[in-house]
Amino acid sequence: MPICLRFLMLGLILAVPGLAQAANSFALVIGINEYKAVPSLDGARNDAEDIATALSRKGTTRIISLMDREATKQNIVNAWTTLLNDAREGDTIFVTYAGHGAQIKQIVQGDENDGLDEFWVLPGFDPKNLKETWKESVFDNELHQWFTEAGTRGIKVVFVSDSCHAGGMNRAVRGKLRYVEFGDSRVLGELLAMVSGSAGSSAVAEPESRTPANVTMLAATSEALPVPEVVIEGRSRGALSWAFARAVEGKADRNADGTVTRIELEDYVLATVRMRSESLQTPVFTPVAARDANEALFGVTQMPEMASSSVRPAEKTGRRPMVRARELGFDPLLPLTVKGTDVMPEDIEKGAHTYEWDATTGLFRSPNGDVVAEKVSAFTVNDIVSKFILLDFLKAIASQNPGKIIVSPEKQIYLASEHIKFEAIRGDYKNMLVFNLANTGEIQFLDMVLNGEPQFKTPLKEVQVVEPFGSDHLVVISSDESLEAIGAILQRGVTPKELLAALSQRIDGTDSSIAILPLYTRVY
Template sequence: MKTLPRLLAACIAAALPMPALAAQTYALVVGVDHYPNDVSLDGAVQDAEDVYRSMNEAGFKAIKFTNEEARKDDIRKAWTDMVTEAAPGDTIIFTYAGHGAQMPELIPGDEADGLDEFLQLPGFDRNRYEETSKEIIVDNEMNAWFAEAEGKGVHVLFVSDSCFSGGMSRSIKGKTRLAPAVKVKLAPPSQEAISGANLKEADFKQVTVLAASLESQPTPEVIIDGQPRGALSWSFARAVEGSADRNGDGLITRIELEDYVFSNVKNRSEALQVPNFTPQVARSESEVVVTLTRGIPVKAEEGAAANTDAGRTVKTAKELGWTGTIALQIDGTAERPQHADGAGTPFRWDVASGVFYTPNGDVAAENVGPDRIQAVVDKFVLLDFLKAMASQNPGSVSLTPAKDIYAAGDRLRFDAPPGRYPNMLVFNLANTGEVQFLDMQAAGTNSSEFKLTDVEVVKPFGADHLITISTAEPVDAIGSVLADRNVTAETLLQALATRLDGKEASVAIQPLYTRETL
């Protein structure tokens, strides 16, 4: 499609000299779980509530529609009212969490793949299209909406946590935000669906779209903090809270948003998704997509860590929601390990087969007996701690070729570029629960990119997690712990909590899921 390749989006805003002079930001938030005529979802409304809360706290003028409230006429009126009220230089952010779907193109020759994409609202019934067609929002219609804002000099950020095509090779028990395609060619649901077809991506200079995943991928609901969620919505809510504002100036640039969202969607989806921006490249290095009208930095909350970088408050893992436990369902008879009495959607351990499953339904480890279960549990407790740290300061690493799962014999390359801090630790949390020390670079040494080249996938199979931590804090003591060949995840967690919790540190996480054959 043209402007909405996967109907997920982010927006643009003009660079302003000071947050105190920031233009107004408006927010239109839509989330749908309940689909009377289709498979319902579990986490889209929670996504909308989370995003709406973060936008209110940021000082945006926000309106929210969830479930049966999400009627096209009401959403369209809210958009029109925002465009009417907004002044040139203001921003409208439109977020959507729910089903997306495809249909034969409404205007012949309009789409390269012959398909239009649409957002599916609760009132739509594909078996009664003529009666319910006004309860979808087609990509062409959204082009027309965006053109109204751009014609007035208003910037648009569209963030849509849905999907339209793609398949996955990982075993996921959660739902995907993909409704069945409409197979037959239908009449356009509105005049806007016709006029919007004439608008091309190049016509928009003040619209940015952030998609939840690439066209070849689905958008699954994943478990975050024990609950079904959309990884993009969760990450965007944290970004708006200020976590994406690296320099604390109250403005989130396109580059800052990219760096933050790409890393955290990968972390929270366990590498099932790669977000997609349109346009693919920022229009300028200083292009602003979100203006935090209340301004950042904010005053530290009572009891919050006082350490800051560029005016940002650094919170501890517990302040970010880490509990030090995971939820675990044990199928069979076995003693419950420590730190496995948490709440929410559980991990699952099949005692008889020895298979340990993630809350998403992935195989995380094989051959897990009573002698190994504590190590595996402790690994995921530590991983949750690292994900909490990454949520406020994510780093960047890469695994090539990029896949959601790898088979025995596949060869890989892992790259961890130097961060903006002088010290770096690199280690692997293996699917066995073992901690494998890979590298340490400390201040005073020649900092360089860490690379693992031509790595072959071999047994045991499951989920490994390659970790890099960059910081200005001393890392020699942590490196000493890592260098112990018998170090456990629990011991490493204690060292990291003592030395880095609440301190400025960048964490990058690269999930690596493997199996014997695909």
């Protein structure tokens, strides 16, 4: 499947309870930006390099990386064969792919629930020269066969494929979409005929859509939705690859026991991808539920920054220590391009992927191209800038311990007059603050719990979309640290810059959970 392979949608991980301590892990990491005959990508190689680095630090026994033109079909087959032969019963093979995907009508009738077969588009694939290049692809049927063979040897597979097939976005996105659309039925017909006659893509013993028992998968998003590249920490990335790399580093290991369980991984990835993609993606796990409440996925080692003297341990909580935001790269400056005025807002810098303020139109756009604020003037722009700096701080903390907000309906964009219901999840922390960072830069205080006791008789749990439009961000802070003083300044009114200073003093580096839910709105 595009990069969403149903049976192998973005996969992540061993699927059996308990990790054999003596087991080894291997990895095939593929990242393709440069294509011969289809549009290039910007962030796929960044994804692959990041994942390879994270796996290396984790102690993966052997990693084979294939980037751009190295990612030929023969090299991929050879690499998989090598790793499969090196692995032994109880070992794990990670297979990660970042690049284009596409679909054609299913090769074997009844093989796919949606009637479509998905495949990786490799650099040498040329839809205008299928006779010579069609084999530069990897179909989900082939992957299914490979992974099933691994299962017969008692080898677990971790499949991470950050891409998908689908067209059409309902939000403006500057980043590229990781799919190739074949609108010419003749091209599809030729490809189908060639693939159908290939011994390498013969029917498998069971439907491809049935996940092999040795594989657990996570899709970047459902197959019906596109997977855009987004800007994370100033670089083009796939949100799921970024979240997976952080999980491998150990950020998903909330109880610091050296093992990431399926439940820990799911909680971490779902919240992190939605936050980092600004609600463009919601990952999908397969199987839907963990096979066991304590299902172990993979082991992790302590991250280097944990040894830093600035770490403030979460004593007696059973949770891993938290690192200060600056240790994770937070800088209280916003990369911003200004158009139509000589007025320069405070706390901005230049950068490769910047926010954009056009004083002529009053529009403020994110690096991804979304309109995040309207009617922004020289009098209001500083609060917008401060809002996104505050969000960068909150995201740095959330990357270590993301919280949860339940929203209904769940959409990429909400239109004028729609009602949005939400529920903040406090977890097992004593204290909680809930507030909205509005698209105007205003901070709207919604709820507070102190020492387990709700402070508002009727906390707001539903909002209606009204102008001005742009992006709001619901924020939930949960902690055993005292939050009463911060609640007090929220009640009397506070700017984003003032709130950043208060939060930096109170919760930075502490055992605190942050949930961020981006809500994008427009008139129609």
